[in-house]
Each structure stands twice: as C-alpha cells, then as structure tokens.
Amino acid sequence: MTKITFDEIRPYDLVLMGRVAIDFNPLDYFKTLVESSTFKKYVGGSPANIAVGLARLGKRIGFMGRVSDDRFGEYVVNFFEKEGIDCSHIKPCENGEKIGLTFTEILSPTESSILMYRNGIADLMLDPADIDEDYIANSKALLISGTALAQSPSREACLKALEIAKRRGTVVIFDIDYRPYNWKSADEIAIYYSLVARRSDIILGSREEFDLTEALIQPGADDKQTAQYWQNLGAKIVIIKHGKSGSTAYTDDGRQYQVKPLPVEALKSFGGGDGYASAFLYGIFEGWDIRSCLEFGSASASMLVASHGCSADMPNAAAVSDFIAKAKAEHGDVFSSEL
Numbered sequence: 001m002t003k004i005t006f007d008e009i010r011p012y013d014l015v016l017m018g019r020v021a022i023d024f025n026p027l028d029y030f031k032t033l034v035e036s037s038t039f040k041k042y043v044g045g046s047p048a049n050i051a052v053g054l055a056r057l058g059k060r061i062g063f064m065g066r067v068s069d070d071r072f073g074e075y076v077v078n079f080f081e082k083e084g085i086d087c088s089h090i091k092p093c094e095n096g097e098k099i100g101l102t103f104t105e106i107l108s109p110t111e112s113s114i115l116m117y118r119n120g121i122a123d124l125m126l127d128p129a130d131i132d133e134d135y136i137a138n139s140k141a142l143l144i145s146g147t148a149l150a151q152s153p154s155r156e157a158c159l160k161a162l163e164i165a166k167r168r169g170t171v172v173i174f175d176i177d178y179r180p181y182n183w184k185s186a187d188e189i190a191i192y193y194s195l196v197a198r199r200s201d202i203i204l205g206s207r208e209e210f211d212l213t214e215a216l217i218q219p220g221a222d223d224k225q226t227a228q229y230w231q232n233l234g235a236k237i238v239i240i241k242h243g244k245s246g247s248t249a250y251t252d253d254g255r256q257y258q259v260k261p262l263p264v265e266a267l268k269s270f271g272g273g274d275g276y277a278s279a280f281l282y283g284i285f286e287g288w289d290i291r292s293c294l295e296f297g298s299a300s301a302s303m304l305v306a307s308h309g310c311s312a313d314m315p316n317a318a319a320v321s322d323f324i325a326k327a328k329a330e331h332g333d334v335f336s337s338e339l
C-alpha cells in the first residue's frame with residue numbers, strides 16, 4: 001500500500017513557497033464586478049490559503065515568500081503570525097514591488113471569476129538567496145505552488161528549493177496552481193511545470209493543469225496516462241481534480257480512489273481547491289489511508305465553497321470531522337470508493 005514516509009523528528013511539517021496576497025471578495029455578491037461596490041479583505045493566494053488551512057488543522061507550518069514593504073505586506077504577515085505560521089522567511093521587497101490583489105466576482109454559486117493585479121508583483125521577487133537550506137531540511141515536506149515558476153527570480157528560487165529538498169530527503173509536493181498571469185507562452189508553462197512535476201512525490205492539479213504540464217510530453221493524455229507517466233518518474237500520489245464532479249487519486253501501488261464532493265449549499269466556486277489540498281495533506285501527514293485523506297479534503301473543499309472567504313474560513317479538524325459525520329448520517333458512506 002502507498003505510504004508517504006516523513007522524517008518525524010523534523011520540527012516543521014510543511015514549508016510552502018509561492019504567493020501570499022490579498023483577496024477582496026464582494027459583500028454585495030451575485031452581481032458583476034462592474035456593479036459590486038463593497039468588498040471584504042482577506043489574506044489570499046493559493047499557497048497562503050493552504051498554509052492557513054494546515055495551521056488550523058494543527059500542523060507546524062513555515063512559508064518562504066516576498067511581500068510588499070507597506071501596510072498590506074504588514075497585514076498578511078500579521079495574519080499569518082496570528083495563525084501560528086512561521087514568518088521568519090517572508091521578506092519585504094526592496095524595490096517597490098507590490099503584493100498581489102485579487103478581486104473576485106461571485107455571479108452565482110456556480111459562476112465565479114477572479115481578477116488579479118499582478119504587475120510588478122512582490123511574490124515573484126522571491127530570490128534564490130532567500131532559500132535557506134536548513135529551513136527545508138527542518139521540514140518534513142516542501143510545497144511548491146506552480147505560479148511561483150512563472151518568472152525569475154522566483155522560478156530559480158523554486159528550483160533551488162527543489163534541489164535542496166531532494167538532497168535533504170524532504171518530501172516534495174507540487175500544486176500545479178495555474179493562473180494565466182505572468183507566463184509568456186504555453187511552452188514556458190509546459191517546460192517549468194514538467195520540470196518540477198517529474199521530481200515531485202505528490203502532484204495535485206485539475207485536468208486542465210495536467211494538460212498544460214504535459215503539453216510537450218503527451219498532449220491529449222487521459223487521467224490514467226497522466227498518473228502512469230508521473231508515477232514512472234517517481235510520483236507516489238497523483239491527484240486529478242474535476243471540479244464539481246469530484247477527483248481521483250492514483251497511488252503508485254497501481255490503485256485508484258475516487259471522491260465526490262460532500263453535499264453543501266455553495267456560495268462561490270473558488271477556494272475549494274485550497275481547502276481540499278490542506279485537508280488532504282493533513283490526512284497524509286497523519287498517516288491515514290487514502291480514502292480518509294480524500295474525504296477530509298473533499299469535506300473541507302465543500303465547506304470552503306459554502307463560505308465567503310478562503311483563508312479566514314479554513315476549518316479545524318473537529319469541524320471537518322463533524323461535517324463528514326453529518327453527511328454520512330444523512331447519505332451513507334457513499335463519498336469515496338476504490339475504483
């Protein structure tokens with residue numbers, strides 16, 4: 001059976017790298033961004049949301065990143081500190097680069113979009129010199145968020161961290177996290193995504209994200225071919241997400257597991273991926289079987305699409321367990337299965 005083994009004596013469970021940014025979600029939702037006028041501010045950025053999710057689930061989390069040298073940079077670092085996330089490796093930018101701003105549009109529970117301001121962006125200024133070998137060696141796992149590969153110097157910072165993680169026995173998690181900003185071409189996306197994916201132990205992505213990653217390798221691959229390809233190169237778990245239809249985990253013992261979304265009244269359609277990633281990885285850190293990890297991930301995802309924020313609404317372990325117990329009491333043990 002597939003099991004990820006961690007070096008249990010390491011003080012950090014997970015160090016993440018990528019963006020910490022700000023989300024502005026409309027309070028007067030079910031309107032276009034043209035019409036919305038009141039927004040609530042939250043700490044955002046997919047890896048930042050995952051960091052908060054895992055911290056609330058009780059894991060020891062560190063973050064390597066760059067923020068703007070202004071009140072917004074101060075805001076995100078303060079929030080992280082309150083959540084118990086180690087901020088010793090988050091640095092302010094020196095040349096006026098600004099933190100990312102994301103304005104979201106919630107048109108209906110199933111139609112949302114995001115508008116990102118990412119020019120002269122702080123998070124992509126993460127520099128190889130910021131990458132501290134001891135920090136990575138003191139963590140059981142490293143999570144690289146794919147958007148951090150979009151530009152230099154953040155790209156080289158990720159590749160340096162990856163080399164260190166491989167050499168120091170830190171488990172590598174790759175969340176493909178595609179955002180159509182900052183990249184120059186489809187070739188560039190395929191080259192850098194595949195470079196990291198081929199050396200990762202756990203890869204998470206949507207079908208679209210794997211298509212981008214495999215564009216030069218096996219265009220048009222199906223989920224099984226995708227899993228097989230990365231597992232031949234050493235991946236232990238490949239997760240392919242299909243939005244509202246659920247997701248499938250392929251493990252390197254040749255097994256496949258499926259999980260469906262737990263029923264919920266959704267408010268928005270973003271945030272699910274980050275809830276899913278944090279709660280799924282929590283189960284992996286706890287050494288659970290894959291079906292339990294997937295159910296935890298799917299439950300947290302449902303809770304996130306039902307809530308207004310992302311980071312601020314990440315649930316703790318008791319809340320996720322309670323949510324699953326209620327769903328199973330009503331619908332039976334029907335959410336996950338081995339295929």
Ligand SMILES: Nc1ncnc2c1ncn2[C@@H]1O[C@H](COP(=O)(O)OP(=O)(O)O)[C@@H](O)[C@H]1O
Nearest residue numbers: 241242243244246247261266272273298301302
């Ligand atoms: N409308 C929904 N209702 C319940 N769960 C949802 C809904 N939309 C997404 N999810 C959950 O969020 C997870 C991630 O969603 P997905 O759209 O695939 O990724 P991302 O949010 O990263 O784009 C899904 O696997 C599912 O569990």
Ligand SMILES: O=C(O)C[C@@H](O)[C@H](O)C(=O)COP(=O)(O)O
Nearest residue numbers: 044045046270271272273274310
């Ligand atoms: O990733 C970002 O920079 C924005 C997020 O904070 C945002 O709220 C969001 O889109 C969540 O993404 P998802 O979980 O992949 O749906």
